Amino acid sequence: MSETGHRPRKSASGPKQARPLASDHAEQEMAAYVGREELQSVDEELGTVNQELKSKVEELGRANSDLHVLMGANAIATIFLDRELRIVRYTPSAVDLFSLIPTDIGRPLGDLTHRLDYPEMERDARRALGELMPPEREVQAAGGWYLARTLPYRSADDHIGGVVLTLVDITARRQAEDALRELQAEQASDLAAILRLQELSARILSSADLPALLKPLLDATVEMQGADFGSVQLHDSFLERLDVVAQHGFDTAILQRFASVAIDESTSSGRSIAQRRRVVVFDVNEDERYAPMRQLAADAGFRAVHSTPLFDRNDAPLGVLTTHFREPHQPSPRVQRLTDLYARQFADVIAFKLAEQSLRTSEESSRASEERLRLVIENAREYAIFSADFDRRITSWNSGAERLIGYSESEAIGLSADVIFTPEDRAAGAPEQEANVAFIEGRSADERWHVRKDGSRFWGSGAMMAMHDANNRTFGLLKIFRDQTAQREVNEALERSEAELTQALQDNKVARDALEAAGRAKDRFLAVLSHELRTPLTPVVMAVHTLARRADIPDGARDALEMIRRNVKIESHLIDDLLDLTRVSRGKFEVIPEPMDLHSAIKGAVEICESDIRGKRQTLEISLDAVQHDTLGDYTRLQQVVWNLLKNASKFTRQGGLIRLSTRSSNDRFFVSVSDNGIGIDHSTLLTVFEAFTQGGEWVAREFGGLGLGLAISKATVDAHGGAIAAESAGRGKGATFIVELPLVRPRS
Template sequence: MQRLVDHGEQFQIEKRCLRKDGSIVWLHNSASLLADAAGQPAAAIVVCTDISERQHAEAALRESTDWLRLIIKNAVEYAIFSTDLDRRVTSWNSGAERLLGYSESEALGQLADMIFTPEDRAANAPEQEARAALDGDGANDERLHQRKDGSRFWASGATMAMQDGRGATVGFVKILRDQSAQRASQQALEQSRTELLSALQENENARAALLSADEAKDRFLAVLSHELRNPLASISSASMAVSTGRLSPEDQDRAARIVQRQAQIMKVLLDDLLDVSRLRLGKLALQTRILPLSTVVESALETAQALVDNGGHVLEVRLPERPVLLDADPVRLAQVLSNLLSNAARYTPAGGRIVLHAELRPPRVVIVVEDNGIGMEPATVESMFEMFSQSSHATDRGSHGLGIGLALARNIVHLHHGEIHGESDGPGRGSRFTVELPLAAMDEAMQGAAPRPEAGMPQVLIVDDNADVTWSVARLLTGCGVATADTGSQALQLLEQQRFDAVVLDLGLPDMSGFEVARAIRAHPLGAELLLIAATGWGQENDRRMAREAGFDAHLVKPLDVDELKKLIFRRRPQ
């Protein structure tokens, strides 16, 4: 009041006052002078306003602000910081220090863009985030962020515009949390789910493959039964007719041809089954040599010609004018081409056209077998190379086969480092199968020239306890002098008495095994010059190995192919 009297200045003050009841009240006092007519101070006016509620509210606000500051400072699991409108850091909590690696003093005043990866900065991600925070209720994101040391981590963040008491935007506040562990767990969960689904799919595929294999097995057994019964029935009927003794010579010849033809069919079926076994065991070996393609084609034509003729087809063969030399197994490669030719004959209506042509495309030769037959859906062509697979028309056309020919052909071609594939433009539009094989080097071809046969008649000893076998083979070996023996000891006696060029030896003799006889022959002073040929019903690779170890030069499977036997004898005449 003295100030008011001395200086006449109005003043205001806020202070605590004590009520009559002893309680405290906050008052806002405003004091001013009242002057008289002469302008001299005459009185004072004091206005007191109770401001207790406002003081309490301000105290509560200060307390909550302090608490908020403490909470932000100690929220170490969250990076919480604020920036101005230029995105420069204005506050930086301990969680931001821990998570991002920058101390508060290092971060203050710096662009908050520093926590973004270079790729996101180049893509203007900080500007886009700030713009989204200004335009809406905030910007949420999940992305890789970068620490002070350059390491990266996955974090989820929220950026919000910060406003003052008047509602004006003064900056941004960002809250960031490390989600690396959660993301890794989520990715691991997704990976486990993917692997589980993959395992379930593999299991389903395996189950489907097992069912398919089971169906293929049943189908194969049914076809095998059918294909074996047909030739057996023909052989049985022909032999019964012969046994009556009432057949004319012409009918006897026809019966013999029936037995030979049907026996050959059964031999092909059994050979195919053995080849499948060798394939499954990985023991289908090749006996390669340098030979002309024309030799292979001729052998294939010999096998398939009967089917072609029976169907009344026109067969055209076109080979290059110059010799085409291959380093190949002649038997196996002829098996491939004869299979393609036989299929063409079976699946082409009577009077059709079949073409086998070859073209040189160094360093390979391309062999094509095509027909104008029933064809197939293009989508089913590749499945024809699967084991036991047959055309849907196989049963209707009464074809012989177990559905393994093309599968064997593909494996044989692959063993020759070649390729085979089929094509068809659709049902009724024929089929085309192409075989590509590498050519043989010329110097190898010269070294592989076949030896010239010697003049004179080779002497052959046939040893077998089956008289039917020795009788028939002896009469078919034209151009050879033939002697026979039905035991091993008898064979050894004959070898002491007579000079032979070749011995065809059954392995299952009554007195000693063919292996023992072979070893005894090789131990003889003249035994090294002999051509020893094993003749047996066993044709597995192990049987062939045992024959080689016993000293045999060749291993033939019964029934004997006499033409092949002749080739061996004339090719290997000792000097």
């Protein structure tokens, strides 16, 4: 039977064969059928196996792919080794640690170079193979730490196929552990510093001396910071400076050089208190603001300075804590935190001691004040002082009260304070009213008649006050008063005198009004007189001028005409002076200011006076030394001032005398001085020398003549120019000096 199971066809030309037996044919049919079934079954089984094998291959491929992805994505450095410790595969993270390349597959582990400090690596791998115990240890590599684990791995048939070496990066964890250890060490150190600070605080508060109290704290601070020197300075708010009160490490000579420093930019402590913050000078040689103190730093042997200001709980400055280092130094945040803690303790200790000293001083002052008050009360014999309780019963009685009222202390204590009031005041309730006002308002003034023990009366003046204890609770009354009877009588006499004075002032006003009216009449008279005197002079001057021009006038007549001219000129000047004086008294004296040269006006005045000075054979010395001599002024009137001074100097100086005229300028002021060695001026006359009609006494007027108007008009002229005039003399016979001061105006360029 063929594979198809069909019978072969018989040949058409062959002989006819005999038909086989039916049983044989059936067996053959059955055998063929069974064969076909078995073949089909095997074929199906092969297909199934083939399908399963394909699925396994695909699954293995996916597993391989996943394994490759996992190996590539895994950040853990991993190396697979076979039983001979040869490289089977590795993760990318292991490349850097072992310098692996693809051709290293199959190489022994011992042939590899790596960056690990792990000499036990091969031994751990063999131990994992032999003992099936996975060794684990932390190993260091350049720049980090790793947790090394060596694990055996089993094959699919449960045999140990090799080992897996994993290296987990634990650098961050180790750094955290190191940081934790450092933090714990710092905390332990901080705790020790705090405990020492508490111990010192408890121990030093028993000390009464502030420097001795601060020294242990400063020593602890220097030790905590690792500094070489240190100081504590107290703030002196009155002198605005810092004074060293405690120090560590400095010798006396160095300490004296900065025992007191100003609060300014030249020192770190001064900057610290001024800026209210910590000041760190890393290197004094690099900080320009520290330049003034560099020599001190070099001599003392420090390069770095840290200053922390100290404030009390109300933020008021107390001083500065300063530490010094031999080398440049920057404090760590931890040291700064601890320094702040120490600074707080320094401030509290200083504030406590200052408060204690203040309290002690206050108590001593209070005791002294109480003693002084007791002595004052006991010895204040001019004042009656007593105290009383709420019922106005007397509880204390001083010697002044005993002297004034008449009751002894033993008699007065326990009596009602009402005994000093008059019967009519007691009936009117005056004692109760005075006490109530004192209790409510704190003080009640009292001026009234009082009664002594003997019944006599006196006018008492004083006050009653409520007394308070330290908690401001009222516990009684205090009355202080004195006998003012005599003063009252004096006041009454003064009132009478004031009334009389008022009447006298009214009478005086009437007289003054009359005097002012007379003065006004005098001024009018002088004005009219001046006018009337000037009127007849005009034709006289004209006639003299006309006659003087004639050629036929005899010499004797010509001399007479010259005499007439001089006297008319003098008379004209006198009339002008009278008119000016009238204007001054009426307040109508005027000047016309214009730009002028004061030296020019002075020279003009000299020319006018030269003939009179030469006539008396006097010497005139002139020194015009003023650098600036321009002003705004009335040229004619200022020239008249100098002319008056020169005329007076010549007039009151004997024949052959000396006259000096000088000028100077200073600070926009011009000074002209005229002095002589003439008759001088006595002290009493100096006080009135610039008043009108004053010439220094009758003898001067008799001997030298004149009305005494020139200096009065000169003063009015100088005053009108905003200047001043003064006279000086050592006395009669010792000459005189007149000084005129005028404002300057710089000329325009």
